Amino acid sequence: MKEDNRHQETIQCPVCLSNAFLWLLITLLALPFAGAKGQCVMENNAFLPGERLQMDVYFKWGLIMPKAGNVELLIDNAVNGPRNGNGQNGAAYRYRLLFKTTSMFDHIFKMRDTIDCHYSKEMQLLRSEKRVNEGGKYLVDDLKFTYNEGLTRVRSLRYNLEKTKIDTVLVSEDCMTDMLGATLFLRTHDISAMRVGDVIPFRIAVGRDRVNVRFRYAGQSIVEHGDNVKFKTKRFYMDIFDEAFTETKEAIEVWVSDDGNKIPIKIKAKLKIGSAEVKFRSISGNRHPLTSRIVIPSR
Numbered sequence: 001m002k003e004d005n006r007h008q009e010t011i012q013c014p015v016c017l018s019n020a021f022l023w024l025l026i027t028l029l030a031l032p033f034a035g036a037k038g039q040c041v042m043e044n045n046a047f048l049p050g051e052r053l054q055m056d057v058y059f060k061w062g063l064i065m066p067k068a069g070n071v072e073l074l075i076d077n078a079v080n081g082p083r084n085g086n087g088q089n090g091a092a093y094r095y096r097l098l099f100k101t102t103s104m105f106d107h108i109f110k111m112r113d114t115i116d117c118h119y120s121k122e123m124q125l126l127r128s129e130k131r132v133n134e135g136g137k138y139l140v141d142d143l144k145f146t147y148n149e150g151l152t153r154v155r156s157l158r159y160n161l162e163k164t165k166i167d168t169v170l171v172s173e174d175c176m177t178d179m180l181g182a183t184l185f186l187r188t189h190d191i192s193a194m195r196v197g198d199v200i201p202f203r204i205a206v207g208r209d210r211v212n213v214r215f216r217y218a219g220q221s222i223v224e225h226g227d228n229v230k231f232k233t234k235r236f237y238m239d240i241f242d243e244a245f246t247e248t249k250e251a252i253e254v255w256v257s258d259d260g261n262k263i264p265i266k267i268k269a270k271l272k273i274g275s276a277e278v279k280f281r282s283i284s285g286n287r288h289p290l291t292s293r294i295v296i297p298s299r
Contacts, residue, residue: 040147040175042123046187046262049093050285051075053263057099061274068105071278072098078118091118091126097180109135115180123188128178143178143205152176154205168208176203176210187262191217191234214239215254223255223265225280228296231265232258260288 057069078091099113112133118126130141137160144155151171158166170176194217201214218235225231238252255266263286267278283290 040124040145040152040177042184042188044123044188046260046287047075048285048287049075049077051287052284054281054283055264056279056281058277058279059274060276065277066104067102068276069099069101069111074098090120092121093119093123095119095180095184111135115178117178117181119184123184125177125181128181130179141207145176156205156207158207166208170205170208170210172203172210174203176205178205191256191262194234212241218253220258221255225265228298230294230296231255231280232292232294233265234258257290257292259290259292261286261290265292 053073055071056067057071058065059068074096076094078094095117097115099111101111115128115130117128120126124147125145127145128143132139139160142157146153151173152175154170154176156166156168156170196217196219198217199214201212204211204213216237218237221233221235223231223233233255236254238254240251252267252269254264257263257265263280263283264278265280269276
């Protein structure tokens, strides 16, 4: 298998910005998989096909905090997913992320990212395809997952229009997911029994690396959303061992809705080039009522 030198290219700020965006997207619904059963099998009691979640991304430098991008997360029934051993469509769900920078940020560093994840009916991740067009450069990450003998194996392929950059296999005794796939663990995990200080580690396949990530529960919190709306949330710290962040401990704070949907309401991150926030905008097709939302009557 063909592999490139991991130290061949010097990381530039736009690349750090790109990585930061991707790590922020991990947390859009994220929590660990301590409740996962068997070989990364999860029970879906949080969403239905047809759900659509929209978020806004902001970056802060000094006193200014402009809107940097828009995120859309879609869950649908899979139509043309990965094939199983019988040549049949083995996927039941398609989980898709669409991200684009705003027109203002397009002049700084234009980004158009798409991530497609296909899951079996048991909620096992089968394949993840990430296509990015960032700063005029096109790149594809293709991850194929198999589960047997108590191991998770990931065929990781990364390429652009000119060459293959990574072609390797990652193996883990623990359940391992991709960047976007990590986001479904919160929604399939019972967080009601978690206590302040609980720590749960997990792994994410990124290129040739198995990135270690862990979450720490920080308790309940109220998040303001506009002038007359508040959300009851549960707050988590996310520790990431990746070079895109200034510090690994408490690299990201996540506030998720304290209801059956467990959707992200607010995400805050410290980055090498400043800080970033992702804020909930809207949701449709949600399985459960958004009971965490509190509307304050106008005076």
